[in-house]
Each structure stands twice: as structure tokens, then as C-alpha cells.
Amino acid sequence: MKNVFVAGHRGMVGSAIVRQLKARGNTNIITRTRSELDLTSQSEVASFFASNEIDEVYLAAAKVGGIVANNTYPASFIYENLMIECNIINSAFQAGVKRLLFLGSSCIYPKLAEQPMSESALLTGTLEPTNEPYAIAKIAGIKLCESYNRQYGVDYRSVMPTNLYGPHDNFHPENSHVIPALLRRFHEAKVNGDSKVTAWGSGKPMREFLHVDDMAAASIFVMELDAKTYEANTQPMLSHINVGTGVDCTIRELVETVALVTGYQGDIEFDSTKPDGAPRKLMNVDRLAQLGWKYRLDLKEGLEDAYQWFLENQDNFRQS
Numbered sequence: 001m002k003n004v005f006v007a008g009h010r011g012m013v014g015s016a017i018v019r020q021l022k023a024r025g026n027t028n029i030i031t032r033t034r035s036e037l038d039l040t041s042q043s044e045v046a047s048f049f050a051s052n053e054i055d056e057v058y059l060a061a062a063k064v065g066g067i068v069a070n071n072t073y074p075a076s077f078i079y080e081n082l083m084i085e086c087n088i089i090n091s092a093f094q095a096g097v098k099r100l101l102f103l104g105s106s107c108i109y110p111k112l113a114e115q116p117m118s119e120s121a122l123l124t125g126t127l128e129p130t131n132e133p134y135a136i137a138k139i140a141g142i143k144l145c146e147s148y149n150r151q152y153g154v155d156y157r158s159v160m161p162t163n164l165y166g167p168h169d170n171f172h173p174e175n176s177h178v179i180p181a182l183l184r185r186f187h188e189a190k191v192n193g194d195s196k197v198t199a200w201g202s203g204k205p206m207r208e209f210l211h212v213d214d215m216a217a218a219s220i221f222v223m224e225l226d227a228k229t230y231e232a233n234t235q236p237m238l239s240h241i242n243v244g245t246g247v248d249c250t251i252r253e254l255v256e257t258v259a260l261v262t263g264y265q266g267d268i269e270f271d272s273t274k275p276d277g278a279p280r281k282l283m284n285v286d287r288l289a290q291l292g293w294k295y296r297l298d299l300k301e302g303l304e305d306a307y308q309w310f311l312e313n314q315d316n317f318r319q320s
Contacts, residue, residue, distance in 0.1 A: 008061030016216035049095035081137035162244035166212035200274035203252030211302035244283035
């Protein structure tokens with residue numbers, strides 16, 4: 001039985017990976033809470049790996065946040081994420097861990113990257129300023145994995161997800177991402193009997209969304225590829241793999257689908273005085289498709305699942 005350490009098991013992606021590994025069985029899953037193990041502490045992480053016989057690592061731990069948090073605490077975002085990655089990757093190597101999967105973010109790509117964004121777009125242009133420190137840390141994680149592979153012959157891999165949503169998402173009214181924010185807003189509008197909901201922007205920008213259960217499935221799929229297959233479909237210094245649906249929709253289509261899923265029947269208007277952001281953000285997922293993986297949940301099915309989880313856990317959000 002393999003001993004698998006899932007770093008960040010309480011987060012949205014980490015918890016989904018744990019659920020799927022448990023369902024598969026034949027795996028001893030090792031987790032630690034933040035109070036049990038400070039991942040920014042080199043000595044604590046080194047001691048943890050030295051005292052546990054770990055075969056594989058899913059590195060899903062990260063300091064994350066929206067635009068406001070990234071703009072307000074840039075030093076915290078770059079420092080904490082760099083420390084987590086450096087400590088886990090180096091300590092895993094020192095402890096003899098042969099295989100590791102690092103989870104990144106689509107924000108690693110240049111602000112003006114050609115759409116859809118392929119893996120080869122990495123380091124070809126200027127990053128989006130609002131989350132540059134976080135993106136730099138995630139790029140460093142990819143390069144850490146590649147460098148340890150090249151120098152020491154280990155098998156450390158990286159996957160870059162598109163926009164994720166699903167169970168254990170952050171539904172805070174101000175600090176959440178677009179899907180949980182919309183699900184909560186339309187739910188509360190329905191409950192309160194509001195006649196109108198206003199969405200930011202023109203509704204024209206296009207975005208891609210992936211349910212977190214599909215992200216977890218893709219992560220396990222990439223982790224379990226044999227080394228020859230992985231190496232044949234990547235390059236030593238361009239080894240990361242995009243994970244997404246390869247399908248996008250307009251924000252207007254997203255908003256209308258959220259209204260349908262939540263059962264809101266009032267009017268919807270778009271405030272075009274609010275910013276739209278980039279006109280399009282879509283991942284090129286040809287590399288993953290060639291390896292044989294495809295997402296399972298379409299947007300409506302995924303939103304229904306996320307909304308059901310929100311309904312079952314909304315008491316936890318009433319004070320936020």
C-alpha cells in the first residue's frame with residue numbers, strides 16, 4: 001500500500017484529491033493540519049518527511065486569494081508560496097520520495113498570452129500585475145520540479161488548472177471568486193424575493209471553468225502515468241500540463257446558468273460601468289487530451305453540484 005501525503009488537504013482541491021483517493025482504496029493517505037505542521041518552516045517539514053515513509057506527494061497547499069488580497073499582501077503571497085514549495089520539494093527529495101505532483105495556476109501565463117493558452121506560452125511575456133507575486137511563486141514551483149528532475153533523476157510533475165469551483169469553495173460575499181459569489185448572490189436574491197440581480201461588467205468576457213472533482217481526477221491521472229508516457233508527452237524544461245475543459249462561455253451565459261440552477265426567476269442586469277477584465281482566458285488542453293483524459297462534468301451539472309454543497313453547508317457562511 002502506498003503512503004501518499006496530500007499537502008493542503010483542507011483546501012478545495014486537496015480535499016477533492018483526498019475524497020477520490022479514499023474512494024479508490026489501497027492508499028494510506030497522510031495529512032497534517034496547519035497547526036500540526038507549518039509548511040513554511042524548513043525544519044518542521046524536513047522532520048516530517050524524515051519521520052514518515054512517504055511514496056508520493058500531492059502538493060496542493062498554497063496561500064490563495066482574490067485580486068484585493070493579492071494586491072494588499074503581495075509579499076505574503078510570494079514568500080509563503082515559495083517557502084511551501086521549496087520546503088516540500090526539497091524535503092521530499094531528501095527523504096527519497098520518487099514522485100510528486102505540484103499544482104499550479106493558469107495565472108502563470110502572460111497577461112496577453114495568445115488564446116487558448118498553451119504550455120509553451122510560459123515565460124513569453126509580462127504577467128498580470130495584480131497577481132504577479134503569486135504567479136512568480138507558481139512558476140518557481142514548476143521550475144523546482146524540473147530542476148530536481150534534471151539534476152537528481154526524480155519524477156516530479158506539474159499540472160496547471162483553469163478556474164476551479166465546487167465543494168469547499170470560498171463563498172464569502174466579498175472575497176470569493178466569480179462562481180461561488182454568483183451562487184450565493186442568486187440564492188439570497190431568491191430567498192429574499194429580490195426582483196433584480198445586478199452582475200458586474202458587460203457579460204461579454206469569456207471564461208473557462210472546471211469542477212474541482214474533475215481537477216482531482218486529472219491530478220491522479222497525471223500522477224499515475226508511467227514515466228515513459230509522461231516524458232514522451234512533455235519536455236524536460238517545459239514539463240507542466242494544462243488542466244481544463246477546453247470549452248469557455250461568456251460571463252452572461254454563466255450568470256444565466258447560475259440563475260437557472262438556483263431557481264432565481266427575477267430580472268438580471270449587467271453594470272457595464274464595472275470592469276470586465278481580460279476579454280478571454282481559455283486553456284489549450286491538447287497535451288492532456290492526447291494522454292487520454294477528458295473532463296466529466298459540464299458547467300450546468302457542476303454548478304448544480306456546487307449549489308447543493310452550498311445549501312448543505314450554508315449555516316457555516318451565515319456570519320460571513
